Amino acid sequence: MRFISLLALILLVSACGRINHIGKPPDFTPPAKSPERVAMIASGIPDAAPLGRRTEAASLWSGGQTSLLGDRRAIKRGDIMTVVIEIDESAEISNSTDRSRSGSESLEIPQLFGIPQRINQGITDGASLDNAVDLGSSSKSNGSGSVKRSETLTLRIAATITDVLPNGILAIEGIQEVRVNFEMRELLVSGYVRPEDISRQNEITYDKIASARISYGGRGQISDMQQPRIGQQVLDVVLPF
Structure with a gap:
């Protein structure tokens, strides 16, 4: 009974994600739980600007982000930039091996204190001990393998600076969710970038x-149908054949 109860609990917990969108x-x-919102709320205390910099705030030619010619690239925690993902890669690998080996050994004792001659007289006609030992071996093996892969992905996503090391x-992180009918498409990106790698258009490539x-990827009814059931996944891991 304990085993059945434990198994039922495991199946119930693993199915909670699918139960969430049954019929909806x-x-x-x-x-509110995303690290991007946390970074935007607690973006840090700005440094107090000197008096000379304060007077430049009203100038048209100041270097601030809000000025006409200012640098509007993301530089501090809570700022937003655009991540451009353009993956167009292909790889093809082909290997082949061919190996062969042969060997032979021969041992003859036509004269050994007259012993072979005495043995030859007592054995069947046509047999002889002249070629006492004759060994031969050969082996051959070959193998071949090939790998072919092609990936194409073009996406753009807004990411937020979550921390400045x-x-x-x-440190950036971006989350994008698009729901079409009963299927949710998710795009997640995170990593670390240098400020100088951000372009003047406030973009950075992957x-x-x-x-x-x-x-x-995605989650929803279509994704659930494409995934094997939990019992089948467990059997694929446990069964040795």
């Missing part, structure tokens, strides 16, 4: 993101 579309992730590197984590 999947729910959006609450924005002591060395000036910016190949300039260190420790990049990019996830594009």
